[in-house]
Amino acid sequence: MDGTVLNISGLYAGYGNGNILQGVALEIGQGEIVTIVGRNGVGKSTLMKAIMGVLPVTSGDIAFIGRPITRLSPDQRAAMGIGYVPQGREIFPELTVEENLLMGESINRTKRRTRYDIVYAYFPILGERRRQLAGTLSGGQQQMLAIGRALVGAPRLLLVDEPSVGIQPTIVQEIGEVLERINAEEALTIVLVEQNTRLIARLAHRGYAMDKGRIVAQLTCDQLANQEALVRYLAV
Ligand SMILES: Nc1ncnc2c1ncn2[C@@H]1O[C@H](COP(=O)(O)OP(=O)(O)OP(=O)(O)O)[C@@H](O)[C@H]1O
Numbered sequence: 001m002d003g004t005v006l007n008i009s010g011l012y013a014g015y016g017n018g019n020i021l022q023g024v025a026l027e028i029g030q031g032e033i034v035t036i037v038g039r040n041g042v043g044k045s046t047l048m049k050a051i052m053g054v055l056p057v058t059s060g061d062i063a064f065i066g067r068p069i070t071r072l073s074p075d076q077r078a079a080m081g082i083g084y085v086p087q088g089r090e091i092f093p094e095l096t097v098e099e100n101l102l103m104g105e106s107i108n109r110t111k112r113r114t115r116y117d118i119v120y121a122y123f124p125i126l127g128e129r130r131r132q133l134a135g136t137l138s139g140g141q142q143q144m145l146a147i148g149r150a151l152v153g154a155p156r157l158l159l160v161d162e163p164s165v166g167i168q169p170t171i172v173q174e175i176g177e178v179l180e181r182i183n184a185e186e187a188l189t190i191v192l193v194e195q196n197t198r199l200i201a202r203l204a205h206r207g208y209a210m211d212k213g214r215i216v217a218q219l220t221c222d223q224l225a226n227q228e229a230l231v232r233y234l235a236v
């Protein structure tokens with residue numbers, strides 16, 4: 001591990017009627033792609049929200065590149081270099097592709113130049129459709145847009161929550177290829193919540209399995225490539 005990007009310890013968080021996260025601890029190094037797997041409702045998205053700061057934590061600590069961020073706002077975390085692609089994408093359907101990307105531009109750390117060109121280089125279809133309303137895009141293209149919006153902010157850490165849901169397999173492969181390239185070319189660290197075993201096997205360097213708000217296992221690359229072993233942690 002070449003420097004720790006994310007360090008979480010003793011994390012408890014929930015929605016007012018008790019904690020969902022029950023003492024999560026994990027560590028992610030620079031340049032890693034780490035998957036978080038687990039059945040529906042175990043708290044994967046809750047963990048992503050707590051890392052981004054859209055959900056306040058009850059107790060525990062989150063450090064990003066060595067700095068405590070547990071009490072910072074989502075905007076502050078974004079400005080420090082955390083990008084978030086929420087489950088369900090949450091793009092703005094009534095805005096154009098480019099206007100959606102502008103939402104990410106406001107938190108661009110580098111400020112030097114627009115990063116649309118970078119997004120369009122990774123996802124050419126978004127460049128072709130830049131003036132089109134985002135709501136008219138296919139599900140896969142909307143997912144590309146959600147990822148692109150996060151990339152515009154020049155993140156050092158990208159949180160991606162179930163990018164493959166509801167998307168046809170060829171587009172899932174295309175998105176996987178782009179995430180792989182960004183990781184390789186920009187050394188972008190990625191936390192990937194995913195249930196698609198092919199995408200996990202393709203991308204993840206290692207993983208954590210969650211159950212009932214806890215990390216219950218650490219998974220090696222080989223274990224993640226073993227569909228049968230992996231399905232045990234995913235099956236409902
Ligand atoms: N906004 C909310 N208010 C109250 N409870 C919530 C809220 N969001 C999620 N929960 C509950 O928290 C628990 C964990 O949800 P979470 O979305 O983190 O699961 P998940 O692992 O991401 O599941 P999935 O694979 O279905 O996305 C579930 O019991 C869920 O019902």
Ligand SMILES: [Mg+2]
Binds near residue numbers: 044087162
């Ligand atoms: Mg989820």
